[in-house]
Amino acid sequence: MTSEADSGRLLKLIEQVARQDADALHALYDLTAAKLFGLALRILIKREWAEEVLQESYINIWRFAKDYRPGLSAPMTWMSTIVRHRALDYLRRVGDHETEWNDTLDNLLPSFEPDPAERALLSQGATRLGHCLDTLEVAQRQAIALAYLRELPHQDVAQIMQTPLGTVKSWIRRGLAKLKTCLEG
Incomplete structure (x- = not known):
């Protein structure tokens, strides 16, 4: 998902998700889940943790799609940032239990x-x-x-x-x- 056309498609899907379009979220998930899961897995190592973080991330994407600003970052960058922050938060929670x-x-x-x-x-x-x-x-x-x-x-x-x-x-x-x-x- 690196071409300009792919980025444009992601942008349209995020705009539809911002209008609470569940089908758009499903399509966005199909296009991006593999890459975002890989990012979560790289940070968390454990597959179960990465799956949980990915789920939390898509919930955040659903809730905050209306706040996405295309001029600030590419769609994949924005979603990757959400996953990264969720993964780091998850590690902090785990870190609280020595x-x-x-x-x-x-x-x-x-x-x-x-x-x-x-x-x-x-x-x-x-x-x-x-x-x-x-x-x-x-x-x-x-x-x-x-x-x-x-x-x-x-x-x-x-x-x-x-x-x-x-x-x-x-x-x-x-x-x-x-x-x-x-x-x-």
Whole structure:
């Protein structure tokens, strides 16, 4: 959905959605759901979470279509922004429950207590990296996981962790320095 014609079609559909046209919302969903789901999944990792965020996002698109201003952003950009914000809000809600957050982090990082069959499959470098990650402070490990495993910008990591941007950058910088020292040693 990158051509000018596609953008024009999306714009017309959003205008119809603003008039509470359910068929237009269905057509808009058919045209954009795959890309927006991919965006949500990239941020959230877990499929169930991405599905929930996508549903919430289309509810917001339905409710706020009348507020869309074509001069400010392209239709797909506007919808992507809604999905991104919903996904970050979802991560904040999950982050409020520390045990859930740690479970989420555990799902991001591979287990470094492998059973014998897994041990045979793991490379020596991956095992060493896992050991080195375990030596980091929790905040450093979380910031690095979000920045590098989820490929989130530092600003998003700061929002998710509800920490000043400078602090997050320091955690990442110091954590990477510790990882480098550990891996070289």
